[in-house]
Amino acid sequence: MRHVISLLIENESGALSRVSGLFSARGYNIESLTVAPTEDASMSRMTIVTTGSDDIIEQITKQLNKLVDVIKVVDISESAHIERELMLVKVRATGKDRDEMKRMTDIFRARIIDVTEASYVVELTGNQAKLDAFIGAIGPDLILETVRSGICGIGRGDRVLKI
Amino acid sequence: MVLSGAEIVVRCLQEEKVEYVFGYPGGAVLFLYDALFNQDKVKHVLVRHEQAAVHAADGFSRSTSKVGVALVTSGPGATNAVTGIATAYCDSIPMVIISGQVPTAAIGQDAFQEVDTVGITRPCVKHTFLVKDVREVASTIKKAFHIARTGRPGPVLVDIPKDVTMHKCEFEYPEDIVMRSYNPVTKGHQGQIRKAVQLLLEARRPMIYTGGGAILSDAAEQLTRLTRLLGMPITNTLMGLGGYPASDRQYLGMPGMHGTYEANMAMHYSDVLLAIGARFDDRVIGNPDHFAEEPRKIIHLDIDPSSISKRVKVDVPIVGDVREVLEQMIQQIESAPARPNADALESWWKQIDDWRSRDCMKYRNSDEIIKPQFVVQKLWEVTGGDAIITSDVGQHQMWAAQYYRFDKPRRWLNSGGLGTMGVGLPYAMGAQLAHPGAPVACITGEASIQMNIQELSTCKQFRLPIKICNLNNRFLGMVRQWQQLFHGGRYSESYMDSLPDFAKLAESYGHIGLRVDKPGDVEGALREAFARKDDLVFLDFQVDRTENVYPMVQGGKGLTDMILSAEDL
Missing domain, CATH: 3.30.70.260 (ACT domain)
Structure with a gap:
């Protein structure tokens, strides 16, 4: 588990x-x-x-x-809790892939935070499954580099971890 | 008062009422040694190897319940200390180890005698500190002592760079220490104790099983009261020997791999097992799956929650200090209307007496050749059962545990968890310094004793009249026993060749050495040794080379699957 x-x-x-x-x-x-x-x-x-x-x-x-x-x-x-992970992905963005990549970013509510003639850096936050889905949707050929922060978690509602 | 870091360390030791520091000087601790030189409250014991410094401080602690203190230099000083620290950690011995470190500016530069002491020791200490500022020396040492002696005790290492010992600041020793991250529980939960008491009073085949935690918490008196109050059988593990008087009828002997038949059978077939300061070690319960086959309720009392339900599932966990919880438990039992089930207990005792009648500790004595068990029995007789006994690791350790019947706690010092050969002599040094005038004997073997034999020199310098009983069988006995039983008798590298003449060796260090060859001479030699109150006497007993330790539960087998004697093979 x-x-x-x-x-x-x-x-x-x-x-x-x-x-x-x-x-x-x-x-x-x-x-x-x-x-x-x-x-x-x-x-x-x-x-x-x-x-x-x-x-x-x-x-x-x-x-x-x-x-x-x-x-x-x-x-x-x-019990009920929220998990979030941050991922930065550098993707190839040339020719027809450039528009496709922008669309994907919008669909996943990600943001493009760096632009060059040939690449984007995409910032995406979500739970592990969402990040995995994004990687799956782009496919390995277009990914130049990924970096993930690992999970941050917090309890929902009144549950507080504090001294 | 403005003092140097080194002076502050020594003042802190004085404030903690440390009588002895065991150590070895070197470059990184020169200022500390200078500060020690300028005072006479804290006495320093110069060992001949840093491993022995830590073992001796450990032995001092085991025999007194005080925090043992060792002082070593950086680099090899610290690495030599690691075995000693790990040994103390495995048996939860309260200690503070102060290690020198290269100057702050040189850390990470691969300086001379630099190692990452905090990193190397991290897995085998309760906690470590690296003191980078002279203003933190006093509070750190205060914390170190506090952490070492409270909760589940253990060794705490304080690494102090040389420049920190040189710098100066105002000295004030803190009265109290508050740590928001460290607040061990001592009192037991009354509701849990109530459940435990109810189970015990309803039990038909109860058994009490106690370990090192009962000794560390100085709970022998409470344990004895509880056991007598309940009229139930009790067993003490290797680490728990002396927790309950071994000569008492309710005591079934030690459990486990080399435990008694009756203790193992009663552990296994009990319906309520009260475990106190013990951790269901693999050497104690054998195969955990086999142990779990018999249905029984387990009550587990321990200061360390992580010891509970680690190897066996526990029904009633009680977290707390053993002595405090036993007091609470006794109170509850005394005020409870119910009494233990007398009829059930009677038939349980009948069953136990039946197991006892197997007389599993019998061995065939000889007029020709000295049996190692016989030496331990004679030692027990000659010392009236009241000596402090240290041992090394191996067959002799088991014979000492089996045949020296400990009636009092803190009389039996051995490395139970880590199983470190070479502890026996330094443990005896620590114990003898803590108890001047008390009989202290080190039961050892010709292999173990050579792992710290250099300490004979320390014993001479500090006039420690230890009696060394070397059960010399010219074999790594326990290795040989396993090779005989499980490796087709191929004695691979277990023969101790080219042994020294131990009696002469002892003499060359300025001690008395005696070689004993005949069973008839054993008692006389022991009496002579103990009559020499001011001398260290090295008794080199030439014992039966082929004797094995029985009873025995093979590794991985169930607790009741015992080889009782050589005839069972």
Whole structure:
């Protein structure tokens, strides 16, 4: 099962390596991991997408909580939540592909943020499936380069991860 | 008061009432050693190898429950310390390790004696700090001690660059430390405890199983009260020996791979299992699938939530400090109207006594050749069962655990989790310094002792009258045993060739060395050794080369699938 784990961690050097080291040492999967400071710069918020049985996820949560730097851990995929990922794609944009690429961008509500005679850079935000669909729709021949941020997640409604 | 970083470190150690620092100097810690030189409250014990410094500090902690402190230099000093740190981590021993680091400006430049100490140690510490500013030295050390001794204890490493030890700032030792990210639970949840008590009082075949957590939390007294109050059988793991008096009738011996028949059978066939500060290790429950075949309710009390439901599914988890929760549990039992089911308990004890009558610890003694078990039994007799015993790792460790009956906690020091050969002598050093005048014996083998034999020199310098009982079978005994049983008797590299004359070796370090060849001389040699109160005595017992450790559960097999003796093979 896929899970999205959000955590607050002290914004100190070495904190990220403690988390990533925990996952590699215990053989847990990381599909993606994003981290950045919060509005309170002494804390970072991390979103980890992982897969595993219920037992494994229970252990992951417990082991993360055990890290001295970790302030709070929540499995946000346990209830209603929102996931977003940012993708930048550099695509070939010449000849008839140029118009086609513009149309695709509109259909996916993406934005072209860089234009040259031969290429566009397209910015697209959405959940993983939407980003995958965009890549599928363009096809590998026209893609020059892609970069994805990994998932950011937040609970819906009243659920707040805060100290 | 304005002090240098180095002076601040030493002042912090004084504030923490540290009596001994075990260490080895080097370039990056010169200022720290200078600060140590200028005071006499914190005593420094100069070891001969950094691994032994950490082990000795670890042994000091195991025998006292105080935080052990080690001090090493950067680079090789830190890497040599890693085995010691990992050993302490695996057994949850509270320690603070201070390591020197190259100056801040040189970090990352591949400087002389530079390694990423924080990175190298990260997987085997409870926490690490790299102190980059002299103003953070005091608060960091305060945090390090706090983290080491609270919650599930463990080693904490503080890496201090040389320039930080040189810089100066105002010194003030913080009274308290508040960490928003670290607040371990100590009190147990009353509702969970109520559920546990109800299960225990309704149990027909209850069993209490305790591990190192009961020792670390200094809960032997509460454990004994609870066990007697309930009248139930109890087993202590290798790490939990001494948690309950081994000479008591309710004690079934150690469980697991080399545990007793009765302890393993009672663990397996219990209907309610109360696990206390134990973690269902593979060496204790054998194959977890086999263990799960028998239906039983499991109550698991542990300070570390991640130990609960890690290897076996638990019905009633209780997170908290063992001693505090046991107090809560005893109170609830005493005020509960119900009593344990006396009839059910009687027939359960009958069953246990039946298992006990197999007498699984018997071995064939000899008049000709010294049996290793016999040496441990005699050691127990000669010391009245009240010595501090350290061991290394291997067959001798198991015989020590099986035949020295520990009635009190913190008398048995060994590397249970990591299984580090070479801990025995440094553990004995730490224990002897913590308990001057107390009998301290190191049960070891000719292979293990050579892994830190250089510490005989430290023992001389600090006049540590340790009694070393070397069960010399000229084999890596446990390796040989597995090769005999599972590898067709092909003794690949398990023979210890070209052994030194240990008695002479001890003498050359300025100690007493005795070689013992005959069973009839064992007791006399031990008595002579312990009569020499001021001397380290190295007893080199020439023991049966082919003796194996029984009972035995083979790796991967079920707990009840036991080889009781050589006749079962």
